[in-house]
Amino acid sequence: MIDKLVFYLSYPFVRYAFLVGVMIALCSSLLGVTLVLKRFSYIGDGLSHVAFGAMAIAAVIGLTDEMVLTLPITIFSAVLLLWTGQNAKIKGDAAIAMISVGALAIGYLLMNLFPTSSNVSGDVCTTLFGSASILTLKQSEVILCTVLSVLVIALFIAFYDRIFAVTFDENFARAVGAPVNVYNLIIAVIIAVIIVVAMKLVGSLLVSALVIFPALSAMRIFKSFRSVTVCSAVLSVVCTLTGILLSILFGTPVGASIVAIDLVAFIICVIIGRVRLK
Amino acid sequence: MRRFLLARLRLEETMSQLICKDLKLGYEDIVLVEKMNIEVKKGDYLCIVGENGAGKSTLMRTLLRLQKPLGGEVLYGDGLSPKRIGYLPQQTVVQKDFPASVREVVLSGCQTSLGKHLFYTKEDKDLCRKNMERLGIESLAGHCYRELSGGQQQRVLLARALCATEDMLLLDEPVSGLDPMVTIEMYDLIRKINKSGITILMISHDIHSAVRYADHILHIGGDYFFGTTEQYLASPVGAKYLEGASEND
Numbered sequence: 001m002i003d004k005l006v007f008y009l010s011y012p013f014v015r016y017a018f019l020v021g022v023m024i025a026l027c028s029s030l031l032g033v034t035l036v037l038k039r040f041s042y043i044g045d046g047l048s049h050v051a052f053g054a055m056a057i058a059a060v061i062g063l064t065d066e067m068v069l070t071l072p073i074t075i076f077s078a079v080l081l082l083w084t085g086q087n088a089k090i091k092g093d094a095a096i097a098m099i100s101v102g103a104l105a106i107g108y109l110l111m112n113l114f115p116t117s118s119n120v121s122g123d124v125c126t127t128l129f130g131s132a133s134i135l136t137l138k139q140s141e142v143i144l145c146t147v148l149s150v151l152v153i154a155l156f157i158a159f160y161d162r163i164f165a166v167t168f169d170e171n172f173a174r175a176v177g178a179p180v181n182v183y184n185l186i187i188a189v190i191i192a193v194i195i196v197v198a199m200k201l202v203g204s205l206l207v208s209a210l211v212i213f214p215a216l217s218a219m220r221i222f223k224s225f226r227s228v229t230v231c232s233a234v235l236s237v238v239c240t241l242t243g244i245l246l247s248i249l250f251g252t253p254v255g256a257s258i259v260a261i262d263l264v265a266f267i268i269c270v271i272i273g274r275v276r277l278k
Numbered sequence: 279m280r281r282f283l284l285a286r287l288r289l290e291e292t293m294s295q296l297i298c299k300d301l302k303l304g305y306e307d308i309v310l311v312e313k314m315n316i317e318v319k320k321g322d323y324l325c326i327v328g329e330n331g332a333g334k335s336t337l338m339r340t341l342l343r344l345q346k347p348l349g350g351e352v353l354y355g356d357g358l359s360p361k362r363i364g365y366l367p368q369q370t371v372v373q374k375d376f377p378a379s380v381r382e383v384v385l386s387g388c389q390t391s392l393g394k395h396l397f398y399t400k401e402d403k404d405l406c407r408k409n410m411e412r413l414g415i416e417s418l419a420g421h422c423y424r425e426l427s428g429g430q431q432q433r434v435l436l437a438r439a440l441c442a443t444e445d446m447l448l449l450d451e452p453v454s455g456l457d458p459m460v461t462i463e464m465y466d467l468i469r470k471i472n473k474s475g476i477t478i479l480m481i482s483h484d485i486h487s488a489v490r491y492a493d494h495i496l497h498i499g500g501d502y503f504f505g506t507t508e509q510y511l512a513s514p515v516g517a518k519y520l521e522g523a524s525e526n527d
Contacts, residue, residue, distance in 0.1 A: 033377065037372050037375070037376055038372065158396060160397070161386075161389075161392055161396075161397050161398055162389075162392055164378070164382065164386060165386045165389050165392075167372075167376075168372070168373065168376055168378060168383065168386060169367065169370065169372075169373065169386070171344070171365075171367045171370075172365055172367055172386075172387075172438070173386075173389060174342075174344055175342040175344060175363070175365040175367075175448075176361055176365070176387075176389050176390050176442050177360070177361035177390065177393075178389050178390075178392070178393075218377075219375075219377050222377060223377055223379060223421070223422030223425070224377060224378060224379035224381075224382055224420075224422065225376075225377060225378045225379070225382050226379075226382070227377075228377045
């Protein structure tokens with residue numbers, strides 16, 4: 001088994017996969033707590049569908065690097081969703097359902113109308129579940145993913161104290177004159193970038209799992225914001241590495257393997273949390 | 279501009295921290311309070327009473343500049359800025375399962391300093407520790423906020439509010455959901471803070487405690503009254519509601 005692993009690791013694309021996997025796992029887990037507690041989990045889900053639609057459009061136009069299109073569209077939708085959430089004419093969750101399902105339908109429609117390869121259902125499956133895309137990354141994509149991940153991590157650290165304040169009590173933050181709308185905007189942009197980058201790893205349907213699971217698991221065991229954040233980052237990286245490793249060794253789909261490991265970690269954390277209570 | 283300067287001048291003469299002038303409160307086309315005139319001086323303890331939906335929370339939001347009044351104006355003086363009012367909001371659903379330590383929550387009261395610095399400074403952390411000691415929760419610093427009792431949680435939020443101000447606290451129903459013993463403790467604590475020179479503005483349901491602890495009463499919704507507690511007790515409004523409240527007890 002070790003031999004097999006060493007053999008695989010001699011290929012650069014496998015090493016890329018590990019590098020990108022770690023970066024994505026790290027940044028996707030950071031905002032998990034904020035997303036879960038601000039009841040933004042569904043925004044992550046909605047955005048991933050939007051990103052799927054954007055990806056389909058990019059494929060139809062024939063863009064070599066679809067992130068050029070998916071990134072701005074997803075960021076725009078994130079800002080829009082956050083905005084409608086606040087000035088709720090259409091209720092926030094209804095708006096999200098509308099946008100996300102609409103994007104999903106249009107994406108699938110486009111992929112069928114203008115097939116870029118003979119295997120449409122294969123393409124769709126790849127985009128939704130990320131099947132092997134992490135192993136087919138070009139060097140330029142690896143660089144872009146890394147740069148975006150570093151950017152997200154840097155932004156998160158720089159705004160750490162503010163993100164805590166605005167997540168814990170938005171009204172208090174407003175009362176002491178903090179620019180809450182600006183912070184929310186920054187959070188939305190970070191979420192959008194995370195979704196687009198993480199889609200490479202696990203596909204658009206499984207993205208929210210990557211964002212939510214580590215945070216939920218960490219919250220079972222740890223009691224302060226900082227320890228939960230650190231724990232979910234570590235957990236996310238460990239689960240992702242394990243997932244990629246298993247998928248290489250046993251030929252299972254990468255995204256599904258990672259999420260399955262995340263689920264196992266969550267169950268373990270629940271049990272540890274229960275035992276600690278007693 | 280001239281009007282503003284004149285108002286400013288008048289404020290400095292009287293040294294009031296807060297003046298509401300002909301304030302009209304409400305939202306969209308529902309008017310809750312018409313022509314409210316109040317004046318708060320440093321060290322006052324003002325209780326705002328009135329039924330549910332009378333506009334108490336709307337008044338709070340207006341004083342904090344979270345909401346615009348329908349008419350009239352709110353003037354701040356005696357070195358008070360609306361950003362330097364410590365606010366104790368009612369608890370939100372989010373906080374019920376928020377993983378945060380007591381220290382983290384109290385420290386977030388120092389947010390105004392984040393306007394100048396990237397992170398909380400050493401001074402912020404000292405202030406945070408000082409306020410935890412002041413409220414007797416320094417031993418809870420590392421504890422998880424969501425696992426505390428209701429009374430302890432209120433102390434934590436009070437410590438946070440104190441980090442944001444040296445002048446005025448705005449408390450929104452600080453004893454709601456607390457049991458009787460803890461309620462008395464909380465009232466004593468608030469009185470202690472008031473004695474140290476911090477102005478207290480408190481929304482309350484509990485008219486009896488309001489007249490026991492506060493030196494000024496603002497009654498809104500239906501009947502309107504503003505004055506000292508003695509005046510309130512002697513007024514027809516006060517008599518009516520105190521009687522009503524004791525019948526309910």
